[in-house]
Amino acid sequence: MKPGGKCPTEDSEEPERRQTEAPFSFTPQLVRLHKDHELFEDGDIHRHMYLQDLYISQEDEPTTSVSEFACHISGCSAVFSALEEYEHHYNSLHRHVCCSCRRSLPSARLLDIHIQEWHDSLFTVLAQRQDMYQCLVEGCGHKFRTSDHRKEHLIRIHKYPPDFRFDKPKKDRGTRETKRPPHKDIAMEEVGDVCESEGVCEVMCDVLSEQPEPGESMETVVEEAAAHLTKAAAAGEDAGLSAAVHSKECLNTETLKPQYSYRVPSTVCFGRGSIRGFRGQRGRRK
Amino acid sequence: MWRLNRVRHKAGRQGGSSEEARLKRREHEKALRQARRDRQLVSKRLLLNEDEEQPEVTMDTMSGEQDVVSLLYKLQHSGPERETHLRALSNTLRGPSAQLSFIKQENSMHLLVSLLTGSNAQCRLHAVRCLHELSHSPHTNVAPACLPATPYLLTYLSGQSTKFTELCLYTLGNLFPDSDIVKEKLLAQGIIPALANCLENQRHNLSVVEAVGFTLSQLLQAKDAAEKIIPQVLASSLPTQLLSVLTPDQNFGLAPAIECAWCLHYLACSSEDNRELLARGALLQCSSLLLSLGDAVAEGKKEEGMELLVCPVLRCVGNLLSLCPVDSLSTQVGDVRLAAAVCVLLQAYPHTQPALARESAWVLNNLTAASSDFCSALLSLNLVPGLIQLLPFSQGINTMVLRVLANIAHKKKEFCVQLAQLGLVSTLCATLKMADQEMVTLSLEVLFMLVLSTQQVADEFVRLGGVSLLEAIQYNSEGEMRRRAAYLLEHHLLTHSSDLTVDNVP
16 A cells, blocks of 8 residues: 555645545534433432432442443454453454455564465465475574475474464465455455465364364355455454364365365454454364 | 431431342332333422431331221311321321322311311411321322312412421422322412412522422423423523522521522423523523532532532533523633533542533533633643543543543644643543444544644654554444544555554565
8 A cells, every 4th residue: 555645745735625525523512401311310310319318428339430442353342441451452363464365463474474475476486496485483494395394394393283274285276366455445345355275374263163064165165255254354363373273174174185174264253253262272272 | 408417317227237228229229210211200208297307117007097087087076186186197198008098088188178277377287297298199199189278288388487388388399290180280370470489588498498499390390391381480580599599508508509400400401492591690600609519529528419419500501501602601601710610520520420420521511612712721721631531431421521622622723732742642542442432433533633733643643553553443343433544544644654564565
């Protein structure tokens, strides 16, 4: 996205014109309340309790309540009582979003790797001739020819669990991504491109993990995924490196290699199960 | 203070079963809330006997009913012992089934009226006490049965005996809401002029004033009050009288002022045309009262029950402001320190009485929406930091407070600059994350106004991580929020920000 690409002038040359275009509508308003208005309810009740001899000075019954915070990402219904919780939630689960496929990665580095491996055609070209697949562990530095090799390395050297969800090899049909402008004004519903394979990003769906769908074809799944994306229309949820939602399914799909699943889960979960998913998955694998 | 003193005794006695009492109160409160939703919130008052500290729990048994019958018989046939019998009757009539039994007896009301108007003063007193007990009945068919007595009760309002007049007043106030027939008759019999006269003549007698206030408030809460009652009241001397009572008496306490304030509230909020009230200086009077109440609270002299007075006065000011022509605002309201008083009230109650805090915030909204003077007063009197601290409180408090801040920002760019200097930008970073959609949308509006005022705001916002916050909002399911966030990002924030996550895209 080119910042400022839409707006020709940045500064206050034509403030009125811009203001009439701007979607802001606040004006100070005098508010008049009739006697039965709901804002008056508590005061009226207090008054009538007094009339009926039931008045008690309120010192001992504090009824204050504080606003909650809530995650903005559509589909994520997380609510928090403290600001720090919000920050933690957002930073853990909704940062580092791949703007092509909307997947969310747990760290900037993994986002980089994801983008490189899945959205960079140069990578595909280079990978045919040299070791391009980086080890996911920070500081390791090793590179591998294929993602299989990397996976083996991760299991053997870094003791990753064998049913860990690794990136899958690219399919022959190639990725279906389009170069959409990553900034979305309103049309969140237009998400059409989906990473067909998981790569480093994991898409969590608690619900789905209970219902393996062995016989599904690739197209259906992807379409469903796209459909669900249009519904949810938010940053892709990501459980990071702790995988194994679909570990069972992986093993069950006949048409595909046992360790991997080429399928995109039919529901892309954008957060409903995200918190649980992210942490819960680690627990589940035991 | 009449009412509250009584209650304190009550509360003291129930020390042991306070949990029970609390539960009962809560049940009662629930019932009242439902009644309000059904537009049927009505209360009656019972004036206790001199020797009573709290309403005795009557044994509402068959014997009560039998007592009524036998007492009535005795009353018809006795001579000098009438007083005793009458007194006994009034005690018996505390019980609801006795009340029903009474009105079923033939000629019972006729007898009572004759005693009410007879030559024996003590009998008159006991008779009116009987009527008072009847008026307090939970059964709505008792009130129409009392109609024969009402013309006399009204006449007696111009009498001089305090206790008697009080009893007449509370009885009328209790009877009025019970049935339409009673309402019609009482209005036709001239209850409004009678109340006006009584108030004028007994202005010095504060317990009578309190009683008039109560009775009038019963009239003013009627559903059709706007057509049938309020015009007449506004045309009478009552509004002026009520206004003159507003200042609480040092010795007598808050009670009369409370009643009169509630009357004024009902007048102010239901009449479309407040010119009458404004012309009588209602806004001025209420504002200056609010000022002194605010001052009292600020000095730590928060009297028990004060919120019962603060509430209706706030409401009067709030509604009168909404109809006051802007050019006369300064004469009507006068002192801009009113803003400080309202802020004091706002900050005194968010924990214990959030409703009162909410209503104070509403008044502030009307003050700041109407006048730029009040906006600048809030800034110059250094009241804004206190307002900012209220932004965490929900239940409608923070949305109203944010509205106030938005009103200020809307007036002038200089105000925006000052608001930003007071730390509003970082607060907005928090309010933008709230669950309440109105808070978020308002925050975006305020942010927009601040950003337009000066580049520093945009810089500060970006520095505080605002860009990713707005980006998150772009994923929100509400279009209103997304549009505003997107606009801010595109037109104001991303032109100079280097803090983009999306820059990673090759």
